[in-house]
Amino acid sequence: MTSVSLHGAEGRPAEDGRSPDDASRLTALLRVTPVVPVVVIEDASRAVPVARALVAGGLPIVEITLRTSTAIEAIAAVAADVPEAHVGAGTVLSQEQARTAVSAGARFIVSPGLDEGVVSVAGVLSVPVMPGVTTPSEVQRAWNLGLRVLKYFPASLAGGIPMLKALGSVFRDVKFVPTGGISAGNLRDYLEVPSVTACGGSWLTPSGAIAGGDYAGITRLAAEAVAIAGRAEGQPASSANRTGG
């Protein structure tokens, strides 16, 4: 078992006991559910059925991005109506957005880049935070803020698997969640990188499926990802396929 956590507040590593239970729960969740659906919600009424569809497909986690005016309402709806889905806020750019998202019910915070202010607010609110990084300098800054699980974004453009291997060989106690350009086609390759604890992406919840109410389609995509992740974890393909249905 690793001792990584999504954050240690105010510059201290997570191992010092300051890390909230929710951080460990999220870390544990990423270990068994190593795919984080990144969702853009235009119509807040779609959020609950989308979250339920992901849960039905085996992914009890959803990152709702603050890219739309309905995102906070969507987070609140999922937090209230789908407690089995671990709902978080993505594309969190400011301290104020972090506070608003957590007030609405977000249980984790994801940012595209590394911002000390957002990390600090998350620490004060005892909510795990996963900022985006692409370079050794950013990883080192994050490491010195006590962070041990980082989003690697945009993964496919920033160097992909070779870069993740290089970063992982240096930052031995850091786990990465590559996001950006991940799909069913390359998920397995990313998950097989030792420093990768999970992958994120929007391919599980296509805008057309959300707008068209194709929740069964979202469940199928989630189940497919779970099956691929199962194979990446070393399960026999036959058993993984049964999971995927």
Ligand code: 3PG
């Ligand atoms: C994110 O916010 O993590 C990205 O938008 C996800 O990238 P993708 O759309 O390429 O999956």
